[in-house]
Amino acid sequence: MKNLDELRGIRDEVRKALEMRAEGQRARIVVGMGTCGIAAGARETMLAFVEALTAEAITDVAITATGCAGFCDQEPLVDVEVRGEPVVRYGHVNAAGARRIVREHIVAGKKVEALALG
Numbered sequence: 001m002k003n004l005d006e007l008r009g010i011r012d013e014v015r016k017a018l019e020m021r022a023e024g025q026r027a028r029i030v031v032g033m034g035t036c037g038i039a040a041g042a043r044e045t046m047l048a049f050v051e052a053l054t055a056e057a058i059t060d061v062a063i064t065a066t067g068c069a070g071f072c073d074q075e076p077l078v079d080v081e082v083r084g085e086p087v088v089r090y091g092h093v094n095a096a097g098a099r100r101i102v103r104e105h106i107v108a109g110k111k112v113e114a115l116a117l118g
Contacts, residue, residue: 056103
């Protein structure tokens with residue numbers, strides 16, 4: 001982030017994407033946005049998820065934020081909750097990892113083992 005206006009722009013994009021995906025969701029992506037997550041790059045991770053879902057024209061997946069999960073050394077943390085499946089927690093998710101999670105987990109239905117915690 002270079003300035004407050006850029007951060008506001010990202011916030012507005014995420015809000016718009018969240019509103020579009022609020023109904024009829026088959027999955028949810030939860031990004032840890034506590035101070036530790038933000039310091040580790042969670043804003044960029046969140047934006048990458050929004051961009052990747054938009055690029056794939058996926059409208060039935062919600063993206064939300066949460067506070068600290070207590071695994072600060074694994075930030076940015078992301079939980080992927082697909083209806084009817086166990087929650088998968090991913091660690092050290094940067095923008096490239098976010099795009100990979102969308103491609104492999106959300107689109108293809110396969111957990112990204114290289115990023116999965118446990």
